[in-house]
Amino acid sequence: MRNEQPGSAQTTVSTVLLSPRQFHKYGAALGGEILNKMLEEGGKGPRFNLPFPTWRQCAPTLIPRNVRPRFPIMASALPDDELRRELKSFGFCPGPISDSTRKLYLNKLKKLASENYSKSRFARTQRPHKHVLSSQQHQTQHRHDSLRLRENSASPSHRYRTSSFNQQDSDESDDYEAYLHCARPADNVNFTSYTKEDLQKRCDSTVKQNVFLDRQLSLALLTCTLVLSAVIIWLVYVKTVGLGQNKDVENNLKMLPVDCKGKTDTYCRAEEHKVHMQLLSELYSFLAKVAGDFECGNPSDLKSKCISVDDAKSYLAILNGGYTDRFEAALQMIVQSKRDLGIRVVEPGSAPGAVRCLESSQPQMGFMCRFSRAVFSVMSRMFIFVLALGVLWGVLILLRYRWRRLQEEEQAMYELVKRIIGEVRDHYKDWDQGLEPIPYVPIPHVRDSLIPPQNRQRRMRRIWDRAVEFLSSNESRIRTETHRIAGEDFLVWRWTQPVELSDSS
Amino acid sequence: MSTTSQKHRDFVAEPMGDKHVTALSGIGGVLGKKLEEQGFDKAYIVLGQFLVLRKDDELFIEWLKDTCGANSKQASSCYTCLKEWCDSFL
Numbered sequence: 001m002r003n004e005q006p007g008s009a010q011t012t013v014s015t016v017l018l019s020p021r022q023f024h025k026y027g028a029a030l031g032g033e034i035l036n037k038m039l040e041e042g043g044k045g046p047r048f049n050l051p052f053p054t055w056r057q058c059a060p061t062l063i064p065r066n067v068r069p070r071f072p073i074m075a076s077a078l079p080d081d082e083l084r085r086e087l088k089s090f091g092f093c094p095g096p097i098s099d100s101t102r103k104l105y106l107n108k109l110k111k112l113a114s115e116n117y118s119k120s121r122f123a124r125t126q127r128p129h130k131h132v133l134s135s136q137q138h139q140t141q142h143r144h145d146s147l148r149l150r151e152n153s154a155s156p157s158h159r160y161r162t163s164s165f166n167q168q169d170s171d172e173s174d175d176y177e178a179y180l181h182c183a184r185p186a187d188n189v190n191f192t193s194y195t196k197e198d199l200q201k202r203c204d205s206t207v208k209q210n211v212f213l214d215r216q217l218s219l220a221l222l223t224c225t226l227v228l229s230a231v232i233i234w235l236v237y238v239k240t241v242g243l244g245q246n247k248d249v250e251n252n253l254k255m256l257p258v259d260c261k262g263k264t265d266t267y268c269r270a271e272e273h274k275v276h277m278q279l280l281s282e283l284y285s286f287l288a289k290v291a292g293d294f295e296c297g298n299p300s301d302l303k304s305k306c307i308s309v310d311d312a313k314s315y316l317a318i319l320n321g322g323y324t325d326r327f328e329a330a331l332q333m334i335v336q337s338k339r340d341l342g343i344r345v346v347e348p349g350s351a352p353g354a355v356r357c358l359e360s361s362q363p364q365m366g367f368m369c370r371f372s373r374a375v376f377s378v379m380s381r382m383f384i385f386v387l388a389l390g391v392l393w394g395v396l397i398l399l400r401y402r403w404r405r406l407q408e409e410e411q412a413m414y415e416l417v418k419r420i421i422g423e424v425r426d427h428y429k430d431w432d433q434g435l436e437p438i439p440y441v442p443i444p445h446v447r448d449s450l451i452p453p454q455n456r457q458r459r460m461r462r463i464w465d466r467a468v469e470f471l472s473s474n475e476s477r478i479r480t481e482t483h484r485i486a487g488e489d490f491l492v493w494r495w496t497q498p499v500e501l502s503d504s505s
Numbered sequence: 506m507s508t509t510s511q512k513h514r515d516f517v518a519e520p521m522g523d524k525h526v527t528a529l530s531g532i533g534g535v536l537g538k539k540l541e542e543q544g545f546d547k548a549y550i551v552l553g554q555f556l557v558l559r560k561d562d563e564l565f566i567e568w569l570k571d572t573c574g575a576n577s578k579q580a581s582s583c584y585t586c587l588k589e590w591c592d593s594f595l
Contacts, residue, residue: 095559103571104564487513487530487585 015284090116210403217396221389228385232378239374240367276330279316279323283330284342284360286315291363306346306357348462409459415465416460417475419450420493424478428495440494442485509533513582516548517589524548531582533577555587562588 078086080097083105087094090112094105291305307315307329316323334343344359365373379386423446430436451460472480477497483490513530521528527537530574545551558564565587566580575583 091560095557095561098557100554100568101557104558104568108564109569181541484581484585487510487517487589 005010078106078109087112146461211406214400214403215395217399221392221396224392228382228389232382235378235382235483236371236374239377240370248261272326272329276326278329279326280334280343282319282323283312283316283358283365286312287343287358287360288362291360292365292369295363296365296369305363306359308357311424409466413463413466413470414452416463417470419444420467420471421475421478423450424493424495438483438485440481440483440492442490442492443480443484445492446493506509506549510582513586513589516586517593520594521548521590526551529583530586531579533579536573536579543572545572550578551583552590553589555584555591560588560591 080102083097084094086109087105090109092108092112094108095101097105099286136226270497287307290302290307293299294302294305313324313327316327321491331345334464335345340361342360342362344361346357346359424441425435427441428439431439447456447464451464456464471478473495479494479496481492485492510530512528514532516524516528525537526540526545527534528531528549529551532540540546540551545554554568555565559575560564562581562584565584566577569575569580569583570577
């Protein structure tokens, strides 16, 4: 960089300092007049009375605010060194000004001047002077030549290095700076905490809903099961007891020694009747036992529970000799009786070799036999209900498992979101201190630094995608942009909150 | 989104030597002709202009647009191309 000696080429000095209003009012007329004057003086137009320190490197000039001109007069007709000085006063370092570059630099000067004008109008009262100087000193220490300041009076937390190429982005950051001046820091924090609380509530509400549903369903199923089992037990009991002996027929009377054979008077008939009843009761119990044995597993290998008449007769004879004579009379009584005596007489059918036999209509079975038969019959009838209940239990268990899985995944996602936010913020802090070259970080890079390679494809993929989605919609401090890094387009995350104001999550 | 063009990769991979201006990423046949007419027939001349503008992105893109009528995308890809080449070889 060549050194420039102050005041070397010009003798006449005329200070031309206009306020913006004056310029607007008289601008055109004045411009023409001044142009003539400049042409007269051979292209060495009016000079501003400014101190020019010698510079060895192209650092922004430390010109106090009130001395620096607020508005250039005529940008389009400035000579080269004027142009250079003007550009330097805005903190911009121009290269060689030649035919091909002159127009560009003139446009640049115009742009800088109008920016500065609008900025100084907007934020003059907000930023004290000491910030200006301290920030500049700060910068010359930390940045190297390729850095270009947007404007002199930016406060430390609002520096941006433009690596984006389109105008829109710079306009955006201008707007953002302006917005930040107005915004209260508390607002940002409140907003964040509100959204976090809101999130927490939303998360909690779904969990609560799930738990409520879960509890309701399991309660309902439990009551159903209890009711069903109670019903089953009651039925079993009824059937067990009901299959017990019918006490009506049991009429055990004492045997009378009176021999009433052949006599037909009332007393004897009554006695005979009693003996007959006794016989019948014996017969009944015998037949019932046989039938019971037959029904309950048939230990004596009987062919049927119907006992032939002769067998019955012989059995009764063993019991009591007096029964044989009265047997036929008893049989008659059974056949004629209208009441149910518990004995059935089966006449021989057309089947060959069938004999007249007796059968009990109320088999006498052991307790276990009765119980098992009762259970079996009840279960076969209630089969449908039991099946339905089992299916519902299975469904409930599946649902519970699924809910637990979803909840775990959500927890993992929120954990990942927290880590991402920390990572992006640390990256921004590093950039702020000059350790990183760019203020934003590509999304794949964040993923690769947080998730180990073995989990990237399968396990964490869904969680990562959900986290990215969540961040783009619910995190206001991180902005998703597209940038070209090393020739490749990336979606990047940029931390947009000033470091001093961010909370710790 | 990985759309690094092959042209970019080819240019940045080696010293540009005597390559024609159409070897630059973003500069095709039409733009190359226009640049030739202006005198920028070789890539190193455009490099010269790039360096004269102190490798500034806004200025270079503006200059390129003015000189040959490139659009933003072409101009920015040309800028990136040259910048990376400079980072590697200059």
